[in-house]
Amino acid sequence: MVDSIKGILSGQQGAAAPRAADGGREAESFSKLLKESINKVNELQNEAGKAMEKLAKGEDQSIHATMIAAEKANVSFNMMVQVRNKILKAYEEIMRMQV
Template sequence: MDIKTNSLYAQMQNMQLEAMGNRMSNVENNITPVNQSTSDFGSMLKQAVNAVNDVQHEAKDKRNAFEMGDRSVTLADTMVTAAKASIAFDATVQVRNKFVEAYKEIMSMQV
């Protein structure tokens, strides 16, 4: 995993622990905090989407360079980058689907 993906994964794990109510101290849980910054969920989501967008642009640039005959770009590099972009996009779609499901569930709750 690259640094951006690893950081996002760690942030998602921390949010999951908080959502499950495991808010005991990090010493009791033997969990070392990965990210000390306090940022809201919207900015983290925006950063994740921007990271996926960057990966897709990189794949597009490599594909264009390969199609134009740039000898510094190999077919293997192009295919690996395209696969990374595809996986990142699929993961983003799955996260969106989970958000929509959660929203529908919350909206159907009776108060």
Template structure:
């Protein structure tokens, strides 16, 4: 798992917390090669979307009677898409919870 985006976000949060506490802020640039959190999140959402589209396409092919469509592969693709979507929902819930916690911080 790529944690560079998370490390970058944590560094930004620490800098903001230091600024709020009146401490000097280290304005150093993010580590070279560090990933942008928004880009990592977007890539993850794109991967989930691709898995869902592939599973839907396979299911439509099977329903249409395509001789190359295998029921086992269709069911596995559907389950993978479902699991990845559920994982994305849990990440979203954690992000919303973290956002609400940050917004409730007394300054």
């Protein structure tokens, strides 16, 4: 669970470094970071779903591994929602600024 969060955060640390002259490349890397993070959350959700299916069918799947996969997916999804909320709050704050 912590490894998946570290993987997402390690990508964010590299993208947060400012680039002096080229704002387009910075925006592109932020966009790429968001897409990669969403894809990672989607992968974890799919893995959890497959693990639950295997458990329900009675295939060789332990309940322990299934619950770990489900919790990883849950934590990563909740983190994604919180990041989304922070981005929306920042956007709303920018929109409230007076020029």
